[in-house]
Amino acid sequence: MTRTRKASSLTSFFSALAIIATPLISPFSVAKEAMPTHGIAMHGETKYPAGFSHFDYVNPDAPKGGTLKMAVVANGFDSFNPFDIRGVAAAGISTYLYDTLLESSDDEPFSAYGLIAESLETPEDRSYVVFNIREQARFHDGEAITAEDVKFSFDTLTTKGHPFFRNYYADVSTVTVEGPRRIRFDFSDTSNRELPLILGQMPILPSHYWVDREFGKNGLNPPVGSGPYRIGNFEAGRSITYERAEDYWAKDLSVRKGRFNFDRITYDYYTxxxxxxxxxxxxxxxxxxxxxxxxxxxxxxxxxxxxxxxxxxxxxxxRPSGMQGFAFNTRRKVFSDPLVREALAYGFDFQWANKNLFFDQYTRTDSYFENSDLASSGLPTGRELEILEPYRDQLPEDVFTEEYQPPTTEGQQGLRENLRTAMELLKSAGYVIRDGKMVNGETGEPLAFEILLFQKSFERVVLPFKNNLGRLGIDVTVRLVDSNQYIQRLREFDFDMITQVFGQSDSPGNEQREYWHSSTVDAKGSRNYMGVNDPVIDELVSMVIQAPDREELVHRVRALDRVLLHHHYVIPHWHLxxxxxxxxxxxxxxxxxxxxxxxxxxxxxxx
The missing domain is CATH 3.40.190.10 (Periplasmic binding protein-like II)
Incomplete structure (x- = not known):
């Protein structure tokens, strides 16, 4: 880590259409119909069988009670809606206020079990999924959770919510309410095996609550949820307390046993x-x-x-550590050339920082999927090479000839040799030194950029980097802003360079579109911070999403990892x-x- 109701007049139409269409279904299609199951794994079988009592990593007899007091270092909050791009939502609200259809386990690569959904049905090709809603599932106001609420949630999140939801659920073609507690999602891309699981992650909103309210403009009016906690006392922008719902409908379910044990959870904000x-x-x-x-x-x-x-x-x-690093916004002209981005990496002295600032606690990161079997290494061989070979003419030659390693200052030459390498790369990119400044040889435009921060503690990492680049005649400005301004500037891609974490799971899938796919490069609020816009990366992302099994997923992710690294979109930091x-x-x-x-x-x- 880092661990979407509109009452539809078309419901009866879709039900009737399904009945009419039934005689036209081929025997092959009938064979693909699925039986209800308690859970689903991305690949292979689930760890926990039907009727399991609790997850292995919880204490099912944990006592309830007490208060958990937490701190948030930020400039407050102004919203109780975590699903809208506007405003800053209060800490914890999506976790504690809203239940989802399924609950993921923390000791499997990616498996999920019924929460709001008592069971799900999906065929072998995963061309659709049906969720069967538990009869006892309730919102905090006592209203039953229905299939119409699920449809409302999907429709609202993908049209009015954060752009993330539109990308995440882009392959859903139709949503059909088949009964009060039964809903079906059909998919346009039948090779996207992750869709049943990520639909299970969708937070379910009460359609009856939002019918007379405008989504995204509820401000600090506590909404109705269905999760283990309700919003209790709060002081706008300064603190919020969640109170455990004593009548929580799911408290005795196996996916909830031993969890959410505190009577109250309070977040206080510090600047x-x-x-x-x-x-x-x-x-x-x-x-x-x-x-x-x-x-x-x-x-x-x-x-x-x-x-x-x-x-x-x-x-x-x-868990996979993901990638933390200095992220280039390649939408900016100064970072449009990969040679320039590669050169700047030689100005970051990780070995010095680890020794002098970090007490030698960290390991250098050299993969977007660090600390997992998904990380690329060495040169591409076998199946990974087969995946990359068709794109050889569109990829940097280094993808096939050089193992990616971030620059190091270990050895006798240290930083001096790295800066010499940076100078040669910049020269190849058309830059020269004039009057002590690094400038474009043709236009005379100086090589200068701004690093945007919101954590003052990170200045001690950034300032040595700035000074090293200054020795090359590069003018770096460090700008510290408050957390709210930082969030807004990220949403608008209004920055040159930031420090950013790209978290990953053990089972990468649809979220990779949000990070690297060209469809998100101009989508305000997306997590494509670097402005990645490359047809080969688009195809590799699609291949990851469509991986048929775990073995093939590993090969495809390693290929994607390798290509991202050799495009030099980040200067890697470290991990723990x-x-x-x-x-x-x-x-x-x-x-x-x-x-x-x-x-x-x-x-x-x-x-």
């Missing part, structure tokens, strides 16, 4: 991380996930840590194979940590 850290040590909140290596090495000391009042742990995880956490000792956690790492929703408070 400065240093202040938040001191507040944690003073007992103002209970849990902290530490992102700063310096803090981890120096700040978690004192009597409360020594006597066990506050517990400090580095908890190992086995553990979660650095500190928490007050009245919190307790399960004995088993799943492969995806810690999940506070499985923790509880001592009675």
């Amino acid at each position: 400065d991380d240093t202040v938040a850290l001191e507040a944690f040590k003073a007992g103002s909140f209970d849990f902290r996930l530490e992102s700063s290596a310096k803090n981890w090495a120096t700040a978690y000391t004192g009597q409360r840590f020594e006597n066990g009042t506050i517990i400090k742990e580095a908890i190992e995880h086995h 194979r553990s979660d650095r956490v500190a928490y007050w000792n009245h919190l307790q956690r399960p004995a088993e940590t799943p492969k995806n790492g810690i999940d506070l929703d499985n923790w509880w408070a001592k009675p």
Whole structure:
């Protein structure tokens, strides 16, 4: 990590049409009809059988009660709608307020089990999926969750919600309400095996609540949800408390046993991380996930840590680390040339930063799918080479001849040799030094850009990078803005360079469109921050989405990874194979940590 009702007059029409069409279905089609099942795996079989009692990584007897106090370092919130591109939603709202059709497990690559949906039906080719809604599923106001609510949610999210939903569910061709508690989704692309699972992730909204309200303009009026918590007290922009729903309809389901144990969960907002850290040590909140290596090495000391009042742990995880790095906005002319992007990477001295800033805690990242079997390495061979070969003339030659490795300063020459390499690359790109400045040899335009930040603590990483590039005559400006302005500028792609994390799962699929597909390059609010717009990458993304099995998925993802790396869209940073956490000792956690790492929703408070 990082772990979509409109009452339709067409419902009866679609039902009648299905009956009329039935005699025309071929025997082959009938054979593809599916039986109801309790869960679904992306590839292979699910780990948990029908009727399982609880996930292995929870404590099913965890006591309920207590308060979990959390901190958010940001400039507040102004919305209770996490699905709209406008505004900044309150922390936790999508997790605690809204249930989904299915619930994913944290100890499998990608499997999901019934939550709102009691069962699902999908054929071998996954050309459609049917969800059967539980009779007891309820919104917080007591209204039953129906198939019409599911259709309303899909229609609303894909037309009025964040652009992400339109891309994520782009291959859904028709949605048919087949009964009060039965809904069918048909797909235009029958090779997209992920669609039944990601539709299961869709948050279900109450159509009756929104019928007289404008979606996206509800502001801070608490909406009706169906999840384990309701919105309790809140202070606009400063704090919000979620209160556990005592009458929560799903509390006894196997996918909910041992989870969501706190009576109240409070988020307080801080504008400065240093202040938040001191507040944690003073007992103002209970849990902290530490992102700063310096803090981890120096700040978690004192009597409360020594006597066990506050517990400090580095908890190992086995999830993909994804990619964190300096991301180039290739929409900007200054970064349109891959040679320039490659050259600038030689100005970042990771080895120096790791030793002097990070206490040697990190490992350099060299894959978009780091810490997983999906990461590319060496030169392409076997099946991966077969995938890439048809595109040889459209790809950088290095894809086939050189293993991607980010620049290093290890060795006798160190940074000086790297800057010399950068100079040669820039010369090849048409740049020259004039009056001590790096300029375009033809236009005289200086090589200059801005790095946009919202975390002041990151300046200590960026400023040495800026200084190194300054030795090449490159003018770098560092601009620090508040979190709300930062979010708005990202949505508009109004930046030159940012530091960004591209999280990944063990089962990449439709979300890859949002990161790298040309269809999202001009979609405001998409996560295609770098402006990736390449026909080969488009085809590789489609191949990943259409992978028929796990083995083929691995080969296709590695091919995509390799091509992304050799286009130099980012300057890779680093990763850590553990979660650095500190928490007050009245919190307790399960004995088993799943492969995806810690999940506070499985923790509880001592009675």
